[in-house]
Amino acid sequence: MKTSFIKKSLILSVALTVFSFMSAQKVRVAAAANLHYALEQIKKQYEHEHPNTTVEITYGASGTLIQQILNGAPYDFFMAADKDFPLKLQAKGATTGPIRTYAFGRLVMWSSETDLSKGLNSVLLPTVKRIAIANPTGAPYGEAADAVLKKYGLYDKVANKIVWGENISQTAQFAFSGNAEIGFIALSLALAPQMKGKGKYYVIPATMSAPIEQSCVLVKGWERNGEAARFMQYILSAKCNAIWEEYGYTK
Amino acid sequence: MYSEFIETLFVTGKLAVATTILLFIIGLPVSYMLAFARFRLKILLEALISMPMVLPPTVMGYYLLVAFSPQNGFGKFLEHYFDLRLAFTFEGILIASVVFGLPFMIQPLQNGLMSLPESLREVSYTLGKSKTKTFFRVLLPNIKPSIITGIAMTFAHCIGEFGVVLMVGGDIPGVTRMASIAIYDQAQALNYTVANRYSLILFLISFVLLTIIFSVNKRHKV
Structure with missing residues (x-):
């Protein structure tokens, strides 16, 4: 009697874990290193609002990241430190959808x-x-x-x-x-x-060095993960404005 | 582009040659001591010297970066008394690669010395030769394969260094930019032709060096 109860609860808990893993969404983001602290906050906020989603972020130089993406690294979403790198990625046919600017950095x-x-x-x-x-x-x-x-x-x-x-x-x-x-x-x-x-x-005054236009784009293959598009929309939405501002970015 | 290519290979070769020479000079007395002397804490010293074989290079890179910083004790001391700053200099990466190459030189030398029959030393002493003379005239000539192995291993390992140099080198062309770093830079910039050229050269050098080590060891085993 007792053992069957333990068995049942074990099976139930395993089933629940498996189920929660299946329903949990994961967005894999390749992000420019300057985003480190701001994006961690956005991630926290996003995961708080979407409890079933985990955002996994890899930071690096934009050049390193497109190199990884072109060689098949499994990212859904690329946030660069400028507009040129997303354009380069697009030219190589590794993106889908438009390139969007999410912030200007100084x-x-x-x-x-x-x-x-x-x-x-x-x-x-x-x-x-x-x-x-x-x-x-x-x-x-x-x-x-x-x-x-x-x-x-x-x-x-x-x-x-x-x-x-x-x-x-x-x-x-x-x-x-x-x-x-x-x-x-x-x-x-x-x-x-x-x-x-x-x-x-x-x-450095804007007259000497223009604010850097930082753009993002979905990486080809993201379609297997609808959550990526939602995360991109969120990045571009007004919900993140306070965080961008806190870290000195402008929109 | 072409001159930068040669320059980077030159820096790489210079670092490897300097590291090997310094380590050979350091390695002789240290391996002699480890092979023949008996003292307390010898095992600790041996473990410490072997650390680079298992330690991630980034650990070393991190410690050196902190040590070299003029904000901290050692770095402040160097800056104050010698006007010397080691981070981002050739001397800095030379120190790093000497420390990191220690086991690759010392272990083969020590093993070679320990494998010699004790009678060899004793006969030499009995014939009235001093310890130094015995070491240079009797022991060293008998461990030639170990010496070649030590030198080749140190050289090859130094050429293959990446992590430490990336952390404390600062990637300065002609000063601290090594071929291994240049490959990373070029691959990042999607210049596969140049990355290929560097890679092929490093591949060939390492292959030749290891072939030498293996053939030397095989010949002397029989």
Whole structure:
């Protein structure tokens, strides 16, 4: 009698677990590294509103991510740090549906100790021995930093001080750990709880470096997962505005 | 593009050669001590030296990055007294790869020395040769295959290094950009032709080195 009760409840619990797994939806997102903190909050909010859905996010340089997608990595949704990478992916026939812009991000200079009041020219200070920039081939924020230094004739003067981060997070970590005095990073990272108060940042004025248009697109094959489209709609909706704003993005 | 390709291969080769030379110099006394000396905590030292064989390179990369930072004790000391900063320099990745290559040099040397019959040393001492002379004139010539194995393994392993260099190197062309990192960069930029070229070269070098090791060991076993 007793054993059959245990058996029954065991079977029931196994059945329930299996059932809940089957009904649980999963959205796999490939996201640019600058989104790290903001997107974690959006994920939390989304999962709270949609308890049956889990959002799995992989962060990396946009270049790394499209490389992975083109080689068959199972992502449903790609959130890039610019518009070019989604376009590249589209050109290779790896996307479905339109490319949509979800936010504009800003490039900042970040430093734990160096005085940034001279703006961009702070890179010339003698105390600055290393300047961290994300690798421009894969990271749009690195590309923007590279471009602004070249535009104002500073690049050649500091070329021997530049160290290249693999993505924008590693670049931030180079500056955060003090191994580089100045890091060119995304405003969203400078505003992250981990970095806030640990240093100063200077937002490169929009006239010098235009806000970076960050776009997203569904990856071909997402159709097996209707939840991905719903997540994309959510990202674009007004429900996320407060979070975008908190991390310095504009719409 | 072409000169950058050569430059990166040159940096890779330079790092591997420098690492191998330094490790050979460090490896001789250390392996001698490990093979013949008896002291407390020897097992701990052996375990510590072998750590890089099992430790993820990122652990090492992380520790070095923290150690090199001028915000912390060691990094501050170097900066203050020697005006030296190790992160993102050739010297920095050289230190990293020397530490990471320790077991690949020391283990073969130590095993070679331990496999020699004890009588060899004793005869040499009896004939009035000093310890140093015995080491260089009697012991070393008898462990040639171990020396070749140690050198080739260290060199090959150094060329294949990725994780540590990625974390503390800073990917500076001509300074800390190694071929293994360049492959990653090029694959990321979808430049498969260049990635292919680097990969093929690394593949061939590693293959040749391992073939040398195996043939040397086979010849001397018989």
